[in-house]
Amino acid sequence: MAQVISISEIADHVGQEVMVRGWVYDRTDKGKLQFIQVRDGSGIVQCVAYKPDMDEATFETASKLTQESSVIVSGTVKVNEKAKKSIPAGYEIGIQGLQLVQMAEEYPITPKEHGVEFLMDNRHLWVRSLRQWAILRIRATLARALTEWLDDHGYLRVDTPILTPAAGEETTTLFSIDYFGESAYLSQTGQLYNEANMMAFGKVYTFSPSFRAEKSKTRRHLMEFWHLEPEVAFMSLEEMMDVEEQLLSYAVSRIMDKHQHELAIIERDLGKLESIKAPFARITYDEAVERLKALAAQTDDPEQKQLLQIEWGEDFGSPHETAIAEQFDRPVFVYHYPSAIKAFYMQPVDGRPEVCRSVDLLAPEGYGEITGGSERIYDPALIDQRIETIGITREAYAWYLDLRKYGSVPHAGFGLGLERTVTWICGLPHVREAIPYARMLNRKYP
RNA sequence: UCCACAGUAGCUCAACGGCAGAGCAACCGGCUGUUAACCGGUGGGUUCCAGGUUCGAAUCCUGGCUGUGGAGCCA
Structure with missing residues (x-):
């Protein structure tokens, strides 16, 4: 069983298999490759799902994740300077296991611009x-x-x-x-x-x-x-x-x-x-x-x-x-x-x-x-x-x-x-x- | 309380007296390195409310509601 970590401490776990529990902040769909930004409150880490690395059902879940869905991800921590969105930057997790806790409904706050009233209504x-x-x-x-x-x-x-x-x-x-x-x-x-x-x-x-x-x-x-x-x-x-x-x-x-x-x-x-x-x-x-x-x-x-x-x-x-x-x-x-x-x-x-x-x-x-x-x-x-x-x-x-x-x-x-x-x-x-x-x-x- | 501005799709906006639209989000499909990805497709409307003017109102007028920015007052 992989060790549960806080994303803020990810630098201490390079090369290890870890577990991160949190929410999908953003996802980029590249076909057989899924980039999933997961935040856990302490930071953000880019989690990468590559179809050949996992069973069909797991990849299917990864490619369907909606913004703010809650997940438990396990995989190996890697250094990658392309992981610019990660906080701390430069680390990513190669997904081996993925457990969906809840698939979120359509999330109102998108990565685009919003007005003050809308944001305050959704504080x-x-x-x-x-x-x-x-x-x-x-x-x-x-x-x-x-x-x-x-x-x-x-x-x-x-x-x-x-x-x-x-x-x-x-x-x-x-x-x-x-x-x-x-x-x-x-x-x-x-x-x-x-x-x-x-x-x-x-x-x-x-x-x-x-x-x-x-x-x-x-x-x-x-x-x-x-x-x-x-x-x-x-x-x-x-x-x-x-x-x-x-x-x-x-x-x-x-x-x-x-x-x-x-x-x-x-x-x-x-x-x-x-x-x-x-x-x-x-x-x-x-x-x-x-x-x-x-x-x-x-x-x-x-x-x-x-x-x-x-x-x-x-x-x-x-x-x-x-x-x-x-x-x-x-x-x-x-x-x-x-x-x-x-x-x-x-x-x-x-x-x-x-x-x-x-x-x-x-x-x-x-x-x-x-x-x-x-x-x-x-x-x-x-x-x-x-x-x-x-x-x-x-x-x-x-x-x-x-x-x-x-x-x-x-x-x-x-x-x-x-x-x-x-x-x-x-x-x-x-x-x-x-x-x-x-x-x-x-x-x-x- | 006063002054100014605004309210149109889930969100951000366009249309400004003549068929209510776009981008994003959602949904379907494609892609092995994305960074607000990209490409193709689908669905989506009580135009804040109530009156009025007009052949015709999202658009003009009156009133109201809600919000935003600022003033005063304060931390």
């Missing part, structure tokens, strides 16, 4: 496609690398609830649900709970889905996204920027080490990834506004001039973020935003309360904001006053206000959007490919 099948396979493998490594770095640097993962009694920030729209006759909301951030946990464990993070019910319909928005949120006691804004750039540099280097095949499949420009190394540029909001004004003045395109229009105090739109990020070859931090356009809990800058100790990280190539964070207000009177000002219910935040009574300390934290980071690292046109099953304004199926 449960689309994930089998090579490009999606590559992206989702990179996503998994990104998630692992990010949490691994935090784990290795003294952070404790402390999970925060998804069902919550109140908003975590005053600005965004929440999904509300019925909680035994009372209203509850799907968490939009774990941050407030992180602040409680940070006081118990010092350095913590949470990694879970966050939910935003905003009617956003852009290439950067999901209703449900995976949110990585570290929070650290006594950390300053500057130290936090150090953490962010170390964390991302590490994650990108892990992906470059591990996923050469996948990056080649999605045709990612590796030069763009190689420059993702600490330190990243750091500019103030003030400077960013000046840069935008200068850009708007320089450009001859009236439309672009209009898009880049900005006055101090206004938040950046997506054209602004793109224009700023384009000036750098790696992500750029923009810090000290106006307090008025940021969340209520952000610490004002000493002697300049109109701006706060906040920082966003803008990815290059127009991918926009991938992290946002700040030092949090730790003075009990000030946080109380901010809650008063924006008019949110004090009862719902009583526990949060408690944190400022019992050993309050300066602290900071940030949130990173996993899908936006995947989209940027993979150079994707839209965030919908960066998550297995995207939840969007017009889509919750499949």
Whole structure:
């Protein structure tokens, strides 16, 4: 009985008789010769059936296989540079035995082009496609690398609830649900709970889905996204920027080490990834506004001039973020935003309360904001006053206000959007490919 | 919520006021080295829905539905 192997390990089995279990990715019919691409989730291998090498029934089966039929193939591993579709490339299996598990019905996703709507309707099948396979493998490594770095640097993962009694920030729209006759909301951030946990464990993070019910319909928005949120006691804004750039540099280097095949499949420009190394540029909001004004003045395109229009105090739109990020070859931090356009809990800058100790990280190539964070207000009177000002219910935040009574300390934290980071690292046109099953304004199926 | 565009065979599209078509996929046949193979053949339609204009509507008009791209908001 041949040994069952993973296709990813095929190089270790040259000359041996092996068994591969998987699905028919593609088949080329050459008469007495059949080229069958079999994928098993770990890779793809070209399996060759030659009529004189097997009994009639087996060859008949091989020559009838439909796309995505499930099969168990046994045969001898050979090196062949013509096996270009194989992953890893250059290996093929000369079929001796072939067991059909199920002959697939006509498969909707052909090797030709398809539209977005069709592919998203068939997302449960689309994930089998090579490009999606590559992206989702990179996503998994990104998630692992990010949490691994935090784990290795003294952070404790402390999970925060998804069902919550109140908003975590005053600005965004929440999904509300019925909680035994009372209203509850799907968490939009774990941050407030992180602040409680940070006081118990010092350095913590949470990694879970966050939910935003905003009617956003852009290439950067999901209703449900995976949110990585570290929070650290006594950390300053500057130290936090150090953490962010170390964390991302590490994650990108892990992906470059591990996923050469996948990056080649999605045709990612590796030069763009190689420059993702600490330190990243750091500019103030003030400077960013000046840069935008200068850009708007320089450009001859009236439309672009209009898009880049900005006055101090206004938040950046997506054209602004793109224009700023384009000036750098790696992500750029923009810090000290106006307090008025940021969340209520952000610490004002000493002697300049109109701006706060906040920082966003803008990815290059127009991918926009991938992290946002700040030092949090730790003075009990000030946080109380901010809650008063924006008019949110004090009862719902009583526990949060408690944190400022019992050993309050300066602290900071940030949130990173996993899908936006995947989209940027993979150079994707839209965030919908960066998550297995995207939840969007017009889509919750499949 | 606003702006723009689109909806025709399983898929990607053409036909733009006058017989609804092609490529791919499927099915049948041929081929020993294919790489989105190639060659020959077969089947495949409520032209998103409802009204209207017209001798005649996939095509023009009105309304609706669905989707896509962008804006705002955000990670």
